[in-house]
Amino acid sequence: MPLGEFExxxxxxxxxxxxxxxxxxxxxxxxxxxxxxxxxxxxxxxxLVEGRHFLADAPPQSVGHxxxxxxxxxxxxxxxxxxxxxxxxxxxxxxxxxxDGFSRGFHALADAFxxxxxxxxxxxxxxxxTIQALGFVPPGEALKRSGAxxxxxxxVSGTVGDAAAGLELARRCDPGAMDATLLRRxxxxxxxxALGIALRGVASAAIDVxxxxxxxxxxxxxxxxxxxxxQLERLPxxxxxxxxxxxxxxxxxxxxxxxxxELLFTLSASAAPAIExxxxxxxxxxxxxxxxxxxxxxxxxxxxxxxxxxxxxxHFAA
Amino acid sequence: MPLGEFExxxxxxxxxxxxxxxxxxxxxxxxxxxxxxxxxxxxxxxxLVEGRHFLADAPPQSVGHxxxxxxxxxxxxxxxxxxxxxxxxxxxxxxxxxxDGFSRGFHALADAFxxxxxxxxxxxxxxxxTIQALGFVPPGEALKRSGAxxxxxxxVSGTVGDAAAGLELARRCDPGAMDATLLRRxxxxxxxxALGIALRGVASAAIDVxxxxxxxxxxxxxxxxxxxxxQLERLPxxxxxxxxxxxxxxxxxxxxxxxxxELLFTLSASAAPAIExxxxxxxxxxxxxxxxxxxxxxxxxxxxxxxxxxxxxxHFAA
Numbered sequence: 001m002p003l004g005e006f007e008x009x010x011x012x013x014x015x016x017x018x019x020x021x022x023x024x025x026x027x028x029x030x031x032x033x034x035x036x037x038x039x040x041x042x043x044x045x046x047x048l049v050e051g052r053h054f055l056a057d058a059p060p061q062s063v064g065h066x067x068x069x070x071x072x073x074x075x076x077x078x079x080x081x082x083x084x085x086x087x088x089x090x091x092x093x094x095x096x097x098x099x100d101g102f103s104r105g106f107h108a109l110a111d112a113f114x115x116x117x118x119x120x121x122x123x124x125x126x127x128x129x130t131i132q133a134l135g136f137v138p139p140g141e142a143l144k145r146s147g148a149x150x151x152x153x154x155x156v157s158g159t160v161g162d163a164a165a166g167l168e169l170a171r172r173c174d175p176g177a178m179d180a181t182l183l184r185r186x187x188x189x190x191x192x193x194a195l196g197i198a199l200r201g202v203a204s205a206a207i208d209v210x211x212x213x214x215x216x217x218x219x220x221x222x223x224x225x226x227x228x229x230x231q232l233e234r235l236p237x238x239x240x241x242x243x244x245x246x247x248x249x250x251x252x253x254x255x256x257x258x259x260x261x262e263l264l265f266t267l268s269a270s271a272a273p274a275i276e277x278x279x280x281x282x283x284x285x286x287x288x289x290x291x292x293x294x295x296x297x298x299x300x301x302x303x304x305x306x307x308x309x310x311x312x313x314x315h316f317a318a
Numbered sequence: 319m320p321l322g323e324f325e326x327x328x329x330x331x332x333x334x335x336x337x338x339x340x341x342x343x344x345x346x347x348x349x350x351x352x353x354x355x356x357x358x359x360x361x362x363x364x365x366l367v368e369g370r371h372f373l374a375d376a377p378p379q380s381v382g383h384x385x386x387x388x389x390x391x392x393x394x395x396x397x398x399x400x401x402x403x404x405x406x407x408x409x410x411x412x413x414x415x416x417x418d419g420f421s422r423g424f425h426a427l428a429d430a431f432x433x434x435x436x437x438x439x440x441x442x443x444x445x446x447x448t449i450q451a452l453g454f455v456p457p458g459e460a461l462k463r464s465g466a467x468x469x470x471x472x473x474v475s476g477t478v479g480d481a482a483a484g485l486e487l488a489r490r491c492d493p494g495a496m497d498a499t500l501l502r503r504x505x506x507x508x509x510x511x512a513l514g515i516a517l518r519g520v521a522s523a524a525i526d527v528x529x530x531x532x533x534x535x536x537x538x539x540x541x542x543x544x545x546x547x548x549q550l551e552r553l554p555x556x557x558x559x560x561x562x563x564x565x566x567x568x569x570x571x572x573x574x575x576x577x578x579x580e581l582l583f584t585l586s587a588s589a590a591p592a593i594e595x596x597x598x599x600x601x602x603x604x605x606x607x608x609x610x611x612x613x614x615x616x617x618x619x620x621x622x623x624x625x626x627x628x629x630x631x632x633h634f635a636a
Contacts, residue, residue: 023358024462027541029395029526030362030451032460035353040341043436044348045404045450049443077347086363088406088448118361125367126444130406132363133348142350144342208347223345 005122008094012103013087019116022084031118033084039136044074046210050127053259054187055170060098062187063129064105069189070210071133072113073261076196077208079143080135082113087120088130102129113193143199143206143265145223152204152266154228154289155279157192159238160213161250164257169244181240189261195282199265202275206265212256214308216264217297230289232301255299255308266291323440326412330421331405337434339401349436351402357454362392364528368445371577372505373488378416380505381447382423387507388528389451390431391579394514395526397461398453400431405438406448420447431511459518461583466523466542470584472607473597475510477556478531479568482575487562499558507579513600517583520593524583530574532626534582535615548607550619573617573626584609 014026023032035041048067050056068085075082087106091099110117115133166186192208199206207220214230221228232251241250267275272287279285299306332344341350353359366385368374386403393400405424409417428435433451484504510526517524525538532548539546550569559568585593590605597603617624 024460028463029392029524030360030398032396032455033359033361035359037355041351041353041359041452042348043351043402043404043450043452045406045437045439045448047406047408047439047441047443047448049408049441052441052443074347078350080348084361086361086450088363088365090365090367090444090446119363121363121365121448123365123367123370125365125370125446126408128408128443128446130363130365130439130448132361132404132450134359134361137350142342145346206347 008099009122012099013117013120015107017116019083019114022116022118025116025118026120031084031086033118033134036136038139040139040142042075042078042080042135042137042142043132044071045130045132046070046074047128047130058170058187060101061105064102065109065188067129067131068106068109068115069191069261071131072115072191072193073189073208073210075133075135076191076193077143077206077263078137079141079196079200079206080137081197082115082133082135082193084118084134085110085115086132087117089120089122090125090128092124092127137200141200143196143203145205145207145220148205148220148224148226148266148291149268150226150291150293151269152291153269153272153287154230154264154266154291155285156209156213156236156264156288157195157262157283157285158260159236159241160209160260160262161241161254161257162238163189163259163261164253165241165245167259181238182244186259189259191261192263192283195263195279198279198282202267202271203265204268206263209260209262209264210258212258213264214255214297220264221295221297227292227294228289228297229292230297230299232299232306234286234288236284236286326417327440330417331435331438333425335434337401337432340434340436343434343436344438349402349404351436351452354454356457358457358460360393360396360398360453360455360460361450362389363448363450364388364392365446365448376488376505378419379423382420383427383506385447385449386424386427386433387509387579389449390433390509390511391507391526391528393451393453394509394511395461395524395581396455397459397514397518397524398455399515400433400451400453400511402436402452403428403433404450405435407438407440408443408446410442410445455518461514461517461521461524463523463525463538463541466538466544466584466609467586468544468609468611469587470522470609471587471590471605472546472548472582472584472609473603474527474531474554474582474606475513475580475601475603476578477554477559478527478578478580479559479572479575480556481507481577482571483559483563485577499556500562504577507577509579510581510601513581513597516597516600520585520589521583522586524581527578527580527582528576530576531582532573532615533576538582539613539615545610545612546607546615547610548615548617550617550624552604552606554602554604
């Protein structure tokens with residue numbers, strides 16, 4: 001006999017409390033939360049749709065991980081310390097095996113970052129997952145998209161393009177044919193929480209790479225009222241991506257692929273040398289360009305300008 | 319040419335800030351929010367699915383209203399003052415007329431309660447709306463489901479059953495045939511925010527009626543470890559419901575219909591007489607029963623016990 005909604009919640013989404021600041025968690029009409037005195041609350045929400053953000057045959061653990069990861073990445077892009085999450089889960093049926101896997105993927109990542117699930121809603125419908133992540137940042141230290149200034153140096157963390165390549169592999173239903181690290185980058189992205197915290201009061205601007213590097217860089221530039229130059233030969237591309245897809249496709253995936261959940265950020269040129277070692281202790285970071293006056297993004301390869309047709313991901317683009 | 323995702327957000331979901339406690343609203347990776355010192359944060363999330371919570375041909379204004387109302391109702395059930403909302407909107411296409419109507423319904427209710435939209439996500443998929451509502455309550459004054467004690471008096475606000483009747487009318491595609499107030503109760507429920515605030519430190523337990531009065535009363539009783547007796551002849555039924563559907567169907571809708579978004583709450587018998595006038599100044603309230611020891615819910619009509627087969631709404635029930 002299939003479980004009912006309330007049994008599902010009790011079995012898979014109710015666990016002993018892990019944080020002393022959760023005064024009331026899952027099980028009432030709303031959660032009661034104790035925000036630390038003197039901290040700014042940071043709130044983000046992101047939705048994953050089956051067939052768009054994850055494939056119908058994706059391991060449910062990966063969907064649970066990914067749904068939380070994209071939200072923690074939003075908090076990381078603000079320099080926030082994550083604390084709590086709410087989960088709105090729409091699933092077509094009470095498929096316990098799927099929900100069990102989903103909850104394990106979710107809780108494993110939540111535990112890794114000290115996040116507690118404090119509420120949610122479970123409904124029957126198309127498989128769509130919305131998570132709201134809440135965290136804190138000291139007043140005035142949040143990273144924004146809007147602070148980049150001409151002369152700032154542009155960085156990206158980790159490697160870019162791997163997640164798009166992993167999605168492509170998953171679509172081909174032939175993940176075994178190529179390096180499993182690419183598939184893992186698509187299904188189990190690691191939010192850059194430590195880097196975001198290290199960038200507090202240091203970065204002039206930051207955004208996470210969710211809709212493609214050029215698309216997200218465009219948002220950062222528009223919010224800051226600046227332009228950018230990107231040195232394509234400096235893009236951090238993984239060996240797995242280059243060997244699996246070749247240099248041309250790798251560059252395209254790096255610029256337009258999305259879902260890498262790396263941080264794209266700017267540092268003032270004068271501050272950059274001193275802070276780079278601290279940041280690199282969190283994860284690899286790479287200078288990929290500079291910020292300028294005016295508008296737009298220009299890409300260069302070996303000193304020659306390259307026209308880029310790629311646009312960031314838009315869910316409603318024709 | 320259809321609008322893109324970011325133009326949709328800019329046109330329909332980005333407005334001048336209305337609250338001084340929103341340090342950064344729609345348009346960055348996350349919102350920055352200033353929780354008042356010494357207040358407890360209250361967080362709720364609820365999802366509406368087309369075809370289940372609203373009909374495909376429902377006016378988009380009503381969907382925008384309803385999606386926020388159900389979340390404000392959760393905050394009301396905690397005694398919280400609502401402040402901010404995040405919106406995750408999945409729609410099958412960039413139908414501007416629908417999104418325009420939806421946003422007007424959403425913003426009208428948000429304005430009525432001083433709520434500001436501070437973030438969200440817009441994706442393409444089945445029409446599913448998830449909202450997260452955030453608010454505050456003074457420490458220790460939140461209403462919970464778990465505080466009812468034997469001897470407490472059981473109340474419900476407003477009238478019950480109207481929303482279920484309104485949904486039935488909408489399904490028949492013949493709303494003109496009966497009182498429009500029922501349809502309005504389904505599509506434009508009013509969250510009982512003022513009553514929830516008035517119940518702070520007064521009610522021993524509270525829950526909002528979203529899954530049917532008996533179902534939600536069952537949750538309150540289980541959370542409190544108590545039983546309840548309901549006097550069916552005391553159920554507050556509207557004239558529109560009684561005239562439109564007759565006494566038998568009206569009672570069934572009142573007990574099992576759901577989506578009324580009234581508050582079901584308990585007061586100690588000694589405190590009740592003194593506090594009733596204050597509460598009745600917010601909206602009508604009706605004593606419908608008493609809390610007892612033990613478990614279960616028993617219903618009586620004119621002194622005779624009546625077996626109730628009706629169960630609360632479960633999204634995954636067979």
